[in-house]
Amino acid sequence: MSKKEDLIQADRGQDAVAIHLTNKDGFDAFAKELKAGQRAALKAQKFDGSGYQVGIVPDGESWFAVGGVTDPEELSSYCLAKLAETLPEGTYRLASGDPKAAMHGWVTAQHTFVRYKKNDDAPGPRILLSKQAKHIDAAIAEAEAVNLVCDMVNTPAEDMGPAAIEAEAERVAKKYNAEIKVTKGDTLENDYPMIHAVGRAASRAHAPRLIQMEWGDEKHPRVAIVGKGVSFDSGGLDIKSAVGMKLMKKDMGGAAHAIALADLIMGAGLKVRLHLLVPTVENAISSNAFRPGDVLQTRKGLTVEIGNTDAEGRLILGDALTRASEDDPELIIDFATLTGAARVALGPDLPALMTRQDKTADELIAAGRAHDDELWRLPLPAGYAEWLNSEIADLSNAHANPYAGASVAGLFLDKFVGDDIEWAHFDTFAWRPFPKPGRPKGGAAYGLRAAFHMLSARYGG
Known part of the structure; x- marks a missing residue:
């Protein structure tokens, strides 16, 4: 796995997969903005906006992720942790807002204790971009x-x-x-x-x-x-x-x-x-x-x-x-x-x-x-x-x-x-x-x- 310092990086416009956040109360309004096939993809994954849910949505030749959180406007320390645990290796940014407090759980979610049992099949790092560059080092620490x-x-x-x-x-x-x-x-x-x-x-x-x-x-x-x-x-x-x-x-x-x-x-x-x-x-x-x-x-x-x-x-x-x-x-x-x-x-x-x-x-x-x-x-x-x-x-x-x-x-x-x-x-x-x-x-x-x-x-x- 990459060094932990690399799991959160300053957002300088790099290519990244978008993460959209919603909750159960706002999911219907969020889904109305999607194409029919995208709504069907989320339905097939039984995604309804509940906390810690993760959805993958096709978007032409690409895709984006959807995460269920309690409050998309006020992110908590661990609300993105399930995304960090389950998304494929790659670089991600929030479609709206900044991860702020949620940087903490993004890093801890990718930490494993491997002193005695190696996991060679573990996925590579999921990198999250943040516009709060001056806070990244503190969050990592x-x-x-x-x-x-x-x-x-x-x-x-x-x-x-x-x-x-x-x-x-x-x-x-x-x-x-x-x-x-x-x-x-x-x-x-x-x-x-x-x-x-x-x-x-x-x-x-x-x-x-x-x-x-x-x-x-x-x-x-x-x-x-x-x-x-x-x-x-x-x-x-x-x-x-x-x-x-x-x-x-x-x-x-x-x-x-x-x-x-x-x-x-x-x-x-x-x-x-x-x-x-x-x-x-x-x-x-x-x-x-x-x-x-x-x-x-x-x-x-x-x-x-x-x-x-x-x-x-x-x-x-x-x-x-x-x-x-x-x-x-x-x-x-x-x-x-x-x-x-x-x-x-x-x-x-x-x-x-x-x-x-x-x-x-x-x-x-x-x-x-x-x-x-x-x-x-x-x-x-x-x-x-x-x-x-x-x-x-x-x-x-x-x-x-x-x-x-x-x-x-x-x-x-x-x-x-x-x-x-x-x-x-x-x-x-x-x-x-x-x-x-x-x-x-x-x-x-x-x-x-x-x-x-x-x-x-x-x-x-």
Whole structure:
């Protein structure tokens, strides 16, 4: 396949197949302007203007395409994705208007994960022309960030362990001359004891680490992005079932989101002093694995009793959030595949958003709605914080009742964020079980675009 940069090109009058857009309400009026044979061709394809429909219409010795969309005047991110997936190789332009937001889905629809299974029969690129030349690079970058999350999450743990996650961070850092620092293995024990405890049972090849990256003018507002990087979660000694473990290669999805967001921030030149922190471990089982009932020290100075070794993500995030807070950032955003409770409440497509301030939530939710990356806010109820009480330590990592699991996990993280720091927590699934046009089954970015556009509105370059 052609490079992704080639999938959207500036419209300079090149030869291209026209794409006409209509919807169900406007289809009859659209069809009246066609010749009888053309109407018959669409009827034979059962095309009636419904969303994501694709029709091919003969036009003398040539042809044009017709796409069904919700609103031909206001295109959404994925409304052209089915066309990008199914049309023949070639160059296309909209018969009226410009793709604008729909450039995103045009690119993601043509991305496939081919690391282990090549598809030599895949069709060649479908190129879309746009008159918005100055926006093409930004649209490509955003789609590629989404694709990066998908590829990292789709990659199995043996090939996307802590060292590989570090390599991805280093690759992104090199693009922008960002500074990177990695603390790993037993050197974590004193400064980041929870990261060390969770990851110490893994083999040396998958040794735990904290990856930190810094970029930008030190005079600009400091923004920290934190991502949970559990490369594989066996559950530890509180071992998961086979079914529960099957998708646990995706438990580093928060790290993938954080790295992709850092790439977008630096690529857009946002006026921030960026601090990326990715605690990454494998939650393995061995003779030195941490145990239920252990009490862990933390960078914060609190002690944590382990109620469940399968609630490990909040532990590694705790040390990373403490480190992020020490530099007094204006804002901290973290991404984590943290709780099954969030998925029970909201399903796979809606990341749970928790914030200390209404303003933060409002900005993120508005950005998500504007860019087809919807979020749903869950509360951080102060009254539930007592469920984290421990009789022998400052707090427990797992409460003993089945209620409000996502919010209680958020309250645990809140203990490690500095006082008065603006903070947003995304409990995201990072996996799409049901494919949609432009959004295949597998690794998925949820909340990434919302966070980026919120930051862009605040700190635009």
